[in-house]
Amino acid sequence: MPNSLNDSPILQGLRSFRLWREEVAQSLHQLAELTGDLGLLPGGNILQLENLAFEVEQDSLRLAVVGEFSRGKTELINALLFADLGQRFLPSSTGQTTMCPVEIRGAPQGRAGLQLLPIASRSMDVSIEKLKRAGSAWVRLSCEEGGNQGQRLKVLTETICVAIEEARRLGLCPPLNRVAKGQESSVCPSCGLGKVLIPRWRHSMLFLPHPILDAGLTVLDTPGLNAIGAEPELTFSMLADADALLFILGIDTGVTQSDLTIWEQYLKRNRNQHQLVLLNKVDTLWDELRDPFEIEEEIEAQAQRTAERLGITRAQVIPISGQKALLARIRGNEELLQRSGILELEKAIAELIIPGHRAALEQKSRTLTKRILTEQKALLAEQDRHLAMQTQNLQELKDRTGEKVPKLVRQHQQRLAHFEHDRSAFEGRKLAFQESVQEHLLAPLSTATFDLIISNAKGEMLSAWTTAGIVDRFRNFFAEATRQFDLALAGAERVNGEITKEYAALQQRYSLPALATIPYAILPRRAELLAMAESYERFGMMLEIAVNTQSSVVRKAFLTVAGKVRDYIVDTRRDAQNWVDEVMAVMNQYLESYHRKAAEELEALERISLAMDSIDGRVEHLQTQRSTTQQQVQELERVSNLVQNSLDAKAL
Template identity: 65%
Template sequence: MDPKSLQSSPILQGIEDLNAWRSAVVEQLHGLSNLTSELGLLPGSVILHLETLAFEIERDSLRLALVGEFSRGKTELINALFFADQGTRLLPSGTGQTTMCPVEIRGAPQGRPGLQLLPIASRAMDVSIEKLKRAGSAWVRLAYDSAQQAHERSAMLKSLTETTCVTIEEARRLGLCPPLNRTPKDRERSICPSCGLGKVLIPRWRHAQLFLPHPILDAGLTILDTPGLNAIGAEPELTFGMLADADAVLFVLGIDTGVTQSDLTIWDQYLRRNKEQPQLVLLNKIDTLWDELRDPFEIEDEISMQVEKTAQRLGIDAERVLPVSGQKALLARIRGDAHLLEKSGLPQLEASIARLLIPARRAVLQERCTALVERVQRDQQQLLQEQDRAIAVQMESIQALKERTSEKVPRLVAQHKAMLASFDQDRQRFEARKADFRAAVDRALLAPLSPDRFDARIGAARSEMLAAWTTAGIVERFRSFFAEAIAHFDTALRGSAEVNAQIAGEYAALQERYRLPSLSTIPYAIMPRRAELLAMAENYERFGMMLEIAVNTQSAVVRKAFLTVAGKVRDFIVETRRDAEGWVDEMMAVMNRQLELYRQKAEEELDALENIAVAMGNIDTRLQQLRANRAALAERSAALEQIANRLHRALQGKSLD
């Protein structure tokens, strides 16, 4: 085997380039956070947002999911793409060795490899897999030693293919067997050939996590190997969580079978609806068409025809359909056969994955960073400009005083003291109104987004969902649930307008009287969040249309499916409410800062006038001090622009030199 095959992988190179880009961005985010803290112009919550974003980017990982029916060769493709350096098959993918549960393959945490298996009995609990991942006692752990013999490692990993015989009643309780009133008469007394009368064969494990020390995995790639259609439909969290959150999906078909009805079901119900997700379709097992008695060009024409037919059947561009042979690619990698490797189509697949996965993930992170960085830079530059203008006005005033006679100075001091006293009274009235602001926010904006209301509605909706045994009934209840969620958003939307008007009106009076700067934090825009909820409702509405599988199997599946969707909506509501609360805190902090800055500026001007009144000779000293202050402001503005420019260059992948 070519020892450079893994190091030259475009996937590994792309992930390493992405990690280098992330490191550069994180470093510049910390720089902007430190400068923002030094300037002291924005509230601490903004600095926290910058540091949180830097942490999330630093810990970010890429998720690649392989989806397809049983026996399409998904696991063999994983072996060929990522683990050919083992010199043999790492994951079980031979005849009769079908992976029976979703498998997440990650880098080994703290260098401790191993296999974690979640028993199938956990399906009886109303607990998500994500929560169970934090409960160590729920998993069966098997040690993985890279120093073991290959056959010993293979024996341990064969656990992923294990099944177990249970009674039909137990299978129904777990949602893996049709309920009695949905079972055909001729199948009421099912017989499992290996277990006997009244028993059925089910997967032993519900979910698996495999932690391996491996360059591509350690670089930040997570691979999700999924079972076939029945397993996907019976585990809603896999559909709405893991597959939906994957950064890219490989949909694996067999070139010998083409697009079967079950393949089309997977595509229509689980993949087509996520249009923003990068996806490739793989026509695996092209080696079944290789025939030394046939003309090679005839074979190529047949493969090309299958690619075109597959693209037409799925309604996608032919460029997204790649013919490959996972088995021959693995063999070529192990034997170091460059010709066979090229013929297997694996190099083209690796290049396509690198082009599909890396830029898409980078674009998502870049969009998140750009929005926050531009806002932080804009708000601070605006405040620095306001301070500079204030100093310029003060310098004009002092210069004018210098040109006047000293007789006018005492009168100006009296006027400035009167203005400062008036400002203090207005500020006290404004502070007294803050309690009303908070009450209005709680009543009009936060109360409609209360998690307790949604928890109660989720409980009621779940009961209604269980009472519905028709697809139309389920769809109606999904629509009803989202309609109520959107209605709460509309109430919050009206409340947002009310609060915005109230706060803006109070601040506008002070702004007009004392020429305070306008605030970019007013108003608060909840409309984009409502649009996101509408898009979520449209995406999930068709889920009710495809719940016929779930309805025909077991009410437990319906409940889990609804709980998954409802949980997503609740998390979205909580996030929106948290965003609104953050806006209130930030808006109050910025207004307080503006009032405090004005108070400080007015006191400085009063001190200057009083000093002028004592000795007109101090005017030149004050002007010199103000010039120094303006120079310091210019340096801060230049430093802010420099770090922001460096961050933008880092986001664009340009050199910082």
């Protein structure tokens, strides 16, 4: 069979990406272990490294396939992943359209299975992500019967017949005040008057032992684009969190108005997301009575128009025939496979999407490791400088008479006493500082405050029956959230000022190291909140087109948005608290380090005062300490190079 799975550039790219992730994760673990051994930084930094290592290890490429009904999304997935089975695996023939989003993942322990979430769960104000942790909410089917797997998957196309009132309650039909006159009743051909057909399932997860899926690919097969309006979580979570999108259009229609609306409102807003646009069913233009060059020119012209209308590069538009690609692989037809365009798509995924996803993960790893390595190198350099200065002072002391030693002891005793007094006063002001943090920085970001804002906004949202009213309530909700954010921003500036003022006096008086912590960047997070508000406001404007302002959909949309904003605020508050804790921990560490070193110097001087003969022993001890510090610098540099080399490693 031409171009089997083992030859797939996607599989090769994912395997190379997995090897890179394993190497990077191992280097991160080593850096975390060394950071713990050195004991120079607060424990929170070690936890950050370990969490990042776990994230890198468990990472997968999430690919969402999006398009209108009957655009060939599922058939394309069959051609990409399941042609080796010699048959159509996922149901995609006429009358067998996938009716709910399907997440296709690798199978844990190699056991295939299908989990289905009943459509009735739409009546619950619980997200699909939370329901994934509730096993009892799902129907589980085994897919272990080999040749019967494809037949069993037809369950994904099932519908049920319900009363139109039930469909409205679930948000799957327009409310009565949005139905055209004379069309208040619906007739289902199979069930009769007042009945409608709706999908049986709301969401599904398919676990399969498969080389590409097991190598780290997760595919989200979506139903028609109207599901984006009917299921807000699909819009605001699943599609937004996907690492890449395949947007399926028809070669005959190009970009329709509904395609353009969906693209503008939902698909292109994530700047970190990689998108490919596929012009499917190019085989409909194949005509043996036409000149092949004329056909190619027509296809190229449609691709150019599509790229211009969507505002993307021509390289992101790929003409393809998913059905012919599947047929070519099943029949072993190399010429048809080349003509289908599937090889170009696989190349684009392997050479554009996978490297793009790796680059984002690489940048995140570089940012954290650079900060942690820089801070530790600076502290070790300061420690080495201090030891060198002590050694030099003792050598100079040895060259002088011992008459000055008692005077030096008294000076160090006075300096240490002054420091302990100042440090005690500083500790006394910590309580007031923590109260200021709680009042001015953390209180405006409290969950109780945002729960009240969400509760009030929810009530107002449900009372709105026009698009303008919904948009206005979205806007008011974000205005209130932004106001709390501004209070926190002002609080952050005030807290930062208090920190600087408290520490600056001690730093100047005792030559303490500069406070080398990263200031809390709450202002950029405010900008992200405003961008989120603008995006969701556009969604509110589209509700009339997408879902006819159905109350249940409006409620679900708002709760999804509100949940996102609340989670964002919780993350911001946690980061702010972590920032305060880290600053306090670093200041305490600097103060404790100064106290320890001053006490060591005083102790050394006292010993020198008693016996000048001990100078040589003290110098030798300092040289041993300095040698240890330099070895630590070398080990840190070795691990730094290991991390750098793992991040720089080229794809195999």
